[in-house]
Amino acid sequence: MSETSPKLRAELDGIPTYKPGKPAAADGPVAFKLSSNENPYPPLPGVMETAIAAARNFNRYPDMACSGLMNELSERFGVPATHLATGTGSVGVAQSLIQSTSGPGDEVIYAWRSFEAYPIITQISGATSVQVPLTAGEVHDLDAMADAITERTRLIFVCNPNNPTGTVVRRAELERFLDRVPSDVLVVLDEAYREFIRDAEVPDGLEIYRDRPNVAVLRTFSKAYGLAGLRVGFAVAHEPVAAALRKTAVPFGVSQLAQDAAVASLRAEDELLGRVGSLVCERTRVHEGLVGQGWTVPETQANFVWLRLGEHTLDFAAACEKAGVVVRPFAGEGVRVTIGEAEANDVFLHTAEAFRKIVTG
Numbered sequence: 001m002s003e004t005s006p007k008l009r010a011e012l013d014g015i016p017t018y019k020p021g022k023p024a025a026a027d028g029p030v031a032f033k034l035s036s037n038e039n040p041y042p043p044l045p046g047v048m049e050t051a052i053a054a055a056r057n058f059n060r061y062p063d064m065a066c067s068g069l070m071n072e073l074s075e076r077f078g079v080p081a082t083h084l085a086t087g088t089g090s091v092g093v094a095q096s097l098i099q100s101t102s103g104p105g106d107e108v109i110y111a112w113r114s115f116e117a118y119p120i121i122t123q124i125s126g127a128t129s130v131q132v133p134l135t136a137g138e139v140h141d142l143d144a145m146a147d148a149i150t151e152r153t154r155l156i157f158v159c160n161p162n163n164p165t166g167t168v169v170r171r172a173e174l175e176r177f178l179d180r181v182p183s184d185v186l187v188v189l190d191e192a193y194r195e196f197i198r199d200a201e202v203p204d205g206l207e208i209y210r211d212r213p214n215v216a217v218l219r220t221f222s223k224a225y226g227l228a229g230l231r232v233g234f235a236v237a238h239e240p241v242a243a244a245l246r247k248t249a250v251p252f253g254v255s256q257l258a259q260d261a262a263v264a265s266l267r268a269e270d271e272l273l274g275r276v277g278s279l280v281c282e283r284t285r286v287h288e289g290l291v292g293q294g295w296t297v298p299e300t301q302a303n304f305v306w307l308r309l310g311e312h313t314l315d316f317a318a319a320c321e322k323a324g325v326v327v328r329p330f331a332g333e334g335v336r337v338t339i340g341e342a343e344a345n346d347v348f349l350h351t352a353e354a355f356r357k358i359v360t361g
């Protein structure tokens, strides 16, 4: 027997590993998970019952075309079903977007820091990441991103609002940027947190994509809709792109449970979005609380806040954990804290206040 191991693609060497938000400790004092930008509310009763009913048939494969969900999305968002593609979370669809456009020798541009899956899925495809630093105000530097375009560029992510900073790009600057992007380069507006936006100057990607065949919009049921554990997201894109996404998606990737729960969530949208409204109120309270304590916190339009803590990042995360809230540290950079239930936000605010007093003396 030969000792050689199977040949693996060299592109996979040194791939960054995705760090999931840490779960809340089961045996801690009070344990709140504010590390993954999840919705803190349990599923709505109607959605739960639908999911339970779908679970009775999990000896069967799901509807591979996700027809029920596609029809519902088509109606809800006023887009043709041929412009839709679903996947195992929007990260699954993002991977299909890269696989459909980019391979070895090609370049994928995105802001940095941004969603940590971008470098991973880019590297898996064999393409090269071009990371463009955020501005000093933690916002996408769209001019620098446009300047970074070369003839090898195939795809550009614009994460709006940006994970982990919560910052947004507004209509005029986004339109100006899109005017500079060659029509054969795909721009993906990643709107995972769209439902939390209250700034009227932030455009809805679905308005933008209609007149621009090289724009795709990425959405998810994981955040506002509260279905993170079921893994379902979708893209809206013009036909050739959407068709490529359907070709490259993992067959039967979206379970029937996820499909049916997503449809039920869209039908319970008023109630769900009412909960989002409460989270937005909490976001304002947390943001104002932190600013009142003296922190510099970028204005956020997502369900999280960002504290640039530099060398204090890990100590701050440890202090939060000790107090009973788990946050998401990015060592040496900062901490992202999801807006959760009021009680969790209170624990976080108290911890931030105490920490600030220690650090600033």
Ligand SMILES: Cc1ncc(COP(=O)(O)O)c(C=O)c1O
Pocket: 036, 037, 088, 089, 090, 091, 092, 115, 159, 162, 163, 190, 192, 219, 220, 221, 222, 228, 231, 232, 233
């Ligand atoms: C900006 C952004 N895009 C996409 C995703 C992927 O979410 P999901 O795969 O659960 O739809 C996330 C999750 O954190 C995110 O922050």
